[in-house]
Amino acid sequence: MSKKETYETKTEELLLPITERFGVEIYDVEYEKEGADYYLRAYIDKPEGVDILDCEKVSRALSDALDEADFIPDAYILEVSSPGLGRTLKKDKHLEKSIGKEVEIKLYKPLEKQKEFSGILKSFDKDTLVITMGEQQMEFRRSDIALVRLALDF
Numbered sequence: 001m002s003k004k005e006t007y008e009t010k011t012e013e014l015l016l017p018i019t020e021r022f023g024v025e026i027y028d029v030e031y032e033k034e035g036a037d038y039y040l041r042a043y044i045d046k047p048e049g050v051d052i053l054d055c056e057k058v059s060r061a062l063s064d065a066l067d068e069a070d071f072i073p074d075a076y077i078l079e080v081s082s083p084g085l086g087r088t089l090k091k092d093k094h095l096e097k098s099i100g101k102e103v104e105i106k107l108y109k110p111l112e113k114q115k116e117f118s119g120i121l122k123s124f125d126k127d128t129l130v131i132t133m134g135e136q137q138m139e140f141r142r143s144d145i146a147l148v149r150l151a152l153d154f
Helices: 003-022 052-069 092-097
Strands: 025-034 037-045 077-081 102-111 114-124 128-133 136-141 145-150
Touching: 003 025, 003 037, 003 052, 037 052, 052 077, 092 114, 102 128, 102 136, 114 136
Parallel strands: 037 077
Antiparallel strands: 025 037, 102 114, 102 145, 114 128, 128 136
16 A cells, blocks of 8 residues: 555544544545645535535544644645535545436546546446446546536536
């Protein structure tokens, strides 16, 4: 397991009892380097959506737990937020909750001279993802997909 994966997994373990206590769920945890800084991001959610107070309570409790556990030697910036409306669908649990919803897919390489597709998520498995675009159904190999996110409908 890489350093990034280890930090994300350990953070998720610390975060789980905190989210249960405050009535929210873990959407995702990311440990990323951006420029000279490291960021530890925890995304939380609940059916009616999270607000700033949810994020503040979870952030304070997670910060204390991380200070106590002290497993990340690098300096980092902790952020706790909602995954947002156009949330990235990285995990199977994210895709499962999004069946029947409109998604945007970006590919690493063009398919039929196109890298971006939008349609209704019909199904997925460990290797593929299927969307419908009007009458057309398209299947994508997950290994070809750079990004899947909920489409923003304004």
